[in-house]
Every structure is written in structure tokens, then in C-alpha cells.
Amino acid sequence: MDAPLHRCGWRGMAGDPLYEAYHDTEWGVPEYDSRALWEKLVLDGFQAGLAWITILRKRDAFRAAFDGFDPEAVARYGEAERARLMADAGIVRSNAKIDAAIGGARLYLDMREKGEDFAAFCWSFTDGKPLQNGWTEVGQVPAQTELAVELSKALKAKGFKFVGPVIVYAWMQAVGLVNDHLTCCFRHEPIKGMAR
Template identity: 80%
Template sequence: MTTDPHRCAWRGMAGDPLYEAYHDTEWGVPEYDSRALWEKLVLDGFQAGLAWITILRKREAFRAAFSGFDPEVVARYGEADRARLMADAGIVRSNAKIDAAIGSARTYLSMRDAGEDFSDFCWGLAGGKPVENRWASMAEAPAQTPLAVEVSQALKARGFKFVGPVIVYAWMQATGLVNDHLPGCFRHDAVRDMAR
């Protein structure tokens, strides 16, 4: 008989294979690839006002709709692409969020063309290594932190949208800029050891 490992207590995760797999293999793993960091930031922007599981279930549809989150392609999207995205029931259809995603691709490329690597920019804001938290329970973890406010302001200053401190903190947790796996979770130490 096998027993499930001890996981962070996310509401709705227990017994959901997709959600458990996301927690067990992806959430909190330090991400250093610029394009992947950007994709996750866009998806967290689409999450605004929704549960993350909603976005997770639609992630493959988002990837198909947004050309594999290739910023070179997304940055060239025009009115026909916006209309196509608004008609796509597989994604979250919001004019403001779609415009933010397209605009963020342009901002990402502007940073790159100016010699600013998005990964270096993000990790530099976090001090170059993951912030290690040791919350006693998920209820103790804040919705945002002073660092998330700082990162949010820096992203907004570059031109990114849907990057308020709550969204940014969720993104920081997802991409391993912050390790918010609970100390009793089987992923806490494993994720900590993945940091460069």
C-alpha cells in the first residue's frame, strides 16, 4: 500500500491529479528561462479574479492560442488575432488581459533588444536567489509581500500590465523566486536544493 506524500494544503488540490502534479513537479521550482518566466507571468495575469486551477486546466489551450507563448509572434498580434482570441472558448476571454499579454510580449522584446535579460531582471529583483519562507500553514502565507510590491512596481515601470503585488507574489511562488512550500511538505527541501 502506498501513501500519498505530505503536501501543502491547497484548497481543492487533494485528489485532483492535474493540481497535485502541478504542486509536485512545477510549483516553486526555480525558473531561470526568460521565456518561461514571461509565459508564467502572462498566465498569472489571466488568473486575476479566478482560481489558479481554472488557468491550469486551460493552460494548453492558452499555449495553442498564444503561439506557444513565443514573444516574437505574440508581439506582432493585431486586430484579427485579438478577435480570434476573444472568440476562443478554451481561454479566458478578456479584452484587457489579451491586450496586456500582447503588450507584455512587446515589452519583453524591448527589454531584450536593449540588452536586458528578463530572467536576470527578475532574479536581480529577488536578490539573485529564492526567498526561503517557512510558514507554519498556508493560511500564514501572505497574499503579497514588500518584495512583491517592489517587483510589481518594477514590472509596471517597464510597461507590463496585470502585475499587481498579489498577482506578482503568486507568480514569484510559482516560479521559485519564493519557496513557499510548507516545511512539512515533501517538496520544500527538494525545491530549495534546486536553486542555483
């Protein structure tokens, strides 16, 4: 009989197949694709004030509503699309967050037009390599760090919204800029081995 997997002790995860699958296959995996990094940043912005599992359960609806998070499509959204999104019960309906997503798509494209790759920009804050932490308990994991504050300020300077340091740090953890799997978690070492 196989021994049970030791996972990070997130509240509400134990026994939730969607949450466990996210933890086991996605969270902390280094992401180098610009579009995927931007999608996750938008979703983390929508999470503000909510539990991540709420966004995770609505992620497919978000992807359908936002044209697969294609920045070129989202950047063209006008009043009709905003109204459609505000009427979509499958997503989090917030004028400010919807506007932030649309504005973020335009900023993403503006960066690309100027020759600045979004992924390269994000990874430049960690010198292109995931930061490896060695937390042994959930209570040790910070809600934000000095680096998250720095990256938050840089994103805000470019015009991005819903990118405060707590949101940015949650995003950094999710996309593997930092490995915050607990050392007792079965994902800690495999994630560590994924660093380029």
C-alpha cells in the same frame, strides 16, 4: 505500504490529479528561462479574479492560442489575432488581459533589444537566489510581500499590465523566486536544494 505524501494544503487540490501534479512537479521550482518566466507571468495575469486551477485546466489551450507564448509571434498580433483570441472558448476571453499579453510581449522584446534579459531582471530582486520561507501552515503564507510590491512597481514602470503585488507574489511563488512550500510538504526540502 508507502506513507501518504504530505502536500501544501491548497483548497481543492486533494484528489485532483492535474492540480497535484502541478504542485508536485512545477510549483516553486526555480525558473531561469526568460520566455518561461514571461509565459507564467501572462498566465498569472489571466488568473486575476479566478482560481489558478481554472487557468491550469486551460493552459494547453492558452499555449495553442498564443503560439506557444513565443514573444516574437505574440508581439506581432493585430486586430485579426485579437478577434481570434476573443472568439476562443478554450481560454479566458478578456480584452484587457489579451491586450496586456500582447503589450507584454512587445515590452519583453524591447527589454531584450536594449540588452536587458527578462530572467536577469526578475532574479535581480532576490539577488539571484530563491528566498526560503519556513511556513508551517497555509494561513501563514502572505498574499503579497514588500518585495512583491517592489517588483510589481518595477514591472508597471516598464509598462506591464496585470502585475499587481498579489499577482506578482503568486507568480514569484510559482516560478521559485520564493519557496513557499510548507515545511511539512514533501517538496519543501527538494525545492530548497534546487537553488543555484
